[in-house]
Amino acid sequence: MAKDKNATQINQQLVLDLPVETAMGEADFVVGAGNKVAYDHFLVANEWPAQVSVLFGPPKSGKTHLAGIWAKHMAAVRLSPGDEWPEYLESDLLVEAADTLWMGETALFNLLNQAMRSEFRVVLTAIAHPNEWDLRTNDVRSRLRLAHSVEIAALDDAHLMQLFVKLFDDRQVQVDPSLISYILPRMERSPAQVVALVEKMDELALAQGKAITKRVAAEALEDLAKA
Secondary structure, three states, X not given: OHHHHHHHHHHHHHXXXXXXXXXXXXXXXXOOOOOHHHHHHHHOHHHOOXXXXXXEOOOOOOHHHHHHHXXXXXXXXXXXXXXXXXXXXXXXXXXXXXXXXXXXXXXHHHHHHHHHHOOOOXXXXXOOOHHHXXXXXXXXXXXXXXXXXXXXXXXXXXXXXXXXXXXXXXXXXXXXXXXXXXXXXXXXXXXXXXXXXXXXXXXXXXXXXXXXXXXXXXXXXXXXXXX
């Protein structure tokens, strides 16, 4: 009994210590019906009809991944919540979680003005379309209306399956395809749920010293439903 207890503790420690690196390269981006319009838009950045683009969609839908590919190609400055906001910008810029207005409306207004008066491009990522942002000033709202907004929409079965495969591959875990087919009709159909399920299944399998099976998947689904 003591031996089993020690093995459990070791497995639990492995769950905590195991590093996972998410592949974020261009070849790792999974293109499907829900994100193809956005993907195609970012392939032709030099032909954009507006200097400012807003990439919006649900959490974990691939906004950061796709915008990051653009930022790498354009050698753009990348700003996230918590970063210091620069006083003046004259190069391509990626601003993440822009709809939280973490930089303040005045800073956002100045940025949009600078971008529209110059040749550098700005990409803003957000969960919601700019029309739904909690803006207090009409000036910012009017500038955002001039931006080109592109959505990463809900995923179909094929895309969800590809996302499962990618995330398992990131963790160097191989699973039977039938496992994913088992999960799809039983899960909330969102990228965030795919991420949460992969993390939970990997955690449970490691803690139990088992492979990821349908039983582990069912336990993960039940745990997330309770949460």
